[in-house]
Amino acid sequence: MFSCNDLALPILGAPMAGGPTTPALVVAVSEAGGLGMLAGGYLTADEFAQRIAEVQALTNAPFGVNVFVPEATASDPAAVASYREVLAPLANTLNTSLPAVTDASDDDYLAKLDAIVDAKPALVSFAFGNPHAEVLQRMHRNGIATAVTVTSPEEALEALANEPTLLIVQGASAGGHRSVHDQSREPNDLDAIDLLPQLMALAAETDTELVAAGGIDSPAAARTLLKSGAAAVQIGTLLLTATEAGTKPAHRAALLAASRDTVVTRAFSGRAARALRNTFIDRMDAHAPAAYPQVNALVAPIKAAAADDPELQNLWAGTGYRACRARTTAAILAPFITELTAAPDTEQDDR
Numbered sequence: 001m002f003s004c005n006d007l008a009l010p011i012l013g014a015p016m017a018g019g020p021t022t023p024a025l026v027v028a029v030s031e032a033g034g035l036g037m038l039a040g041g042y043l044t045a046d047e048f049a050q051r052i053a054e055v056q057a058l059t060n061a062p063f064g065v066n067v068f069v070p071e072a073t074a075s076d077p078a079a080v081a082s083y084r085e086v087l088a089p090l091a092n093t094l095n096t097s098l099p100a101v102t103d104a105s106d107d108d109y110l111a112k113l114d115a116i117v118d119a120k121p122a123l124v125s126f127a128f129g130n131p132h133a134e135v136l137q138r139m140h141r142n143g144i145a146t147a148v149t150v151t152s153p154e155e156a157l158e159a160l161a162n163e164p165t166l167l168i169v170q171g172a173s174a175g176g177h178r179s180v181h182d183q184s185r186e187p188n189d190l191d192a193i194d195l196l197p198q199l200m201a202l203a204a205e206t207d208t209e210l211v212a213a214g215g216i217d218s219p220a221a222a223r224t225l226l227k228s229g230a231a232a233v234q235i236g237t238l239l240l241t242a243t244e245a246g247t248k249p250a251h252r253a254a255l256l257a258a259s260r261d262t263v264v265t266r267a268f269s270g271r272a273a274r275a276l277r278n279t280f281i282d283r284m285d286a287h288a289p290a291a292y293p294q295v296n297a298l299v300a301p302i303k304a305a306a307a308d309d310p311e312l313q314n315l316w317a318g319t320g321y322r323a324c325r326a327r328t329t330a331a332i333l334a335p336f337i338t339e340l341t342a343a344p345d346t347e348q349d350d351r
């Protein structure tokens, strides 16, 4: 079964659903010695299976996959309907229409689990919730390691009860959605560096490795987390401007311009997520309910109709986004390889 100790480079490439993660990005991270992670979110199970097969056709290196756990709490349809009314004039201006408010989709969760068992990647990580113990056991029986993403000691305790192989400890600086298990709760402002000391004792009882994520903007930042008890780190935002990433041009340009602040908002999806601040957030944030995935479905046509307009896109970004550079994945990871795989007696001081 996969362990972070197997990696030449103790880095997981964050799964980034919605376009940024491509099979080529996954392969590039894995071939650099880390673990590329393929995002399954928003895809159909068939599309997901096809992308897994694409990665397997391109490399023999180990890689992982990621899925969204369906929401445990139901959203309030009336709150979604009111947000729909707030969004309607903008949709009109863009000559598009908003879908009706529907029940939550489960993102093809069960069929994706079947696809994972068929394909047998090294690792499956779960976002947004605590998967059932039977789901983890089924993966383990098939030789697939498991990782549950947590954002607090309480979530870690609940996750550890089901004995996953790893915990992904996602801090408040992280780009994109925060993996709070109960979406109606406001996310805390703890970073991975704050959470690690609290979680190490818990995780040691079950031999669970911790992977730290959020805001990593340099090899030195990664090294600090590794020295604080993380077995590996998970890097997302820095890979958004990699040549192999499928990040949309408006998103890529906004990251490289480095001129905006990041904020946490529910405006695009109903779930708290960190993004570059723009007009859509300024206008809609105060109105958006905690209602993922219904809000995500409502906003989708607006984003599609204004794909080139950074003011109307979800420009997901972690706090370290100013370190983004337009380079190949290998070039982005090269300084991490130098610093994180150096022999102990040649280690450089923390900067």
Ligand SMILES: Cc1cc2nc3c(=O)[nH]c(=O)nc-3n(C[C@H](O)[C@H](O)[C@H](O)COP(=O)(O)O)c2cc1C
Residues within 6 Å of the ligand: 014, 015, 016, 017, 020, 039, 040, 041, 066, 125, 126, 127, 149, 170, 173, 174, 175, 176, 177, 213, 214, 215, 216, 234, 235, 236, 237, 238, 240, 316, 317, 318, 319, 320
């Ligand atoms: C564009 C984007 C999309 C993301 N999509 C996912 C996802 O599909 N599944 C997931 O578990 N995490 C997702 N995340 C969160 C990452 O796994 C990770 O926690 C985060 O990128 C770490 O912080 P950083 O972006 O500051 O490096 C996403 C992050 C970004 C920036």
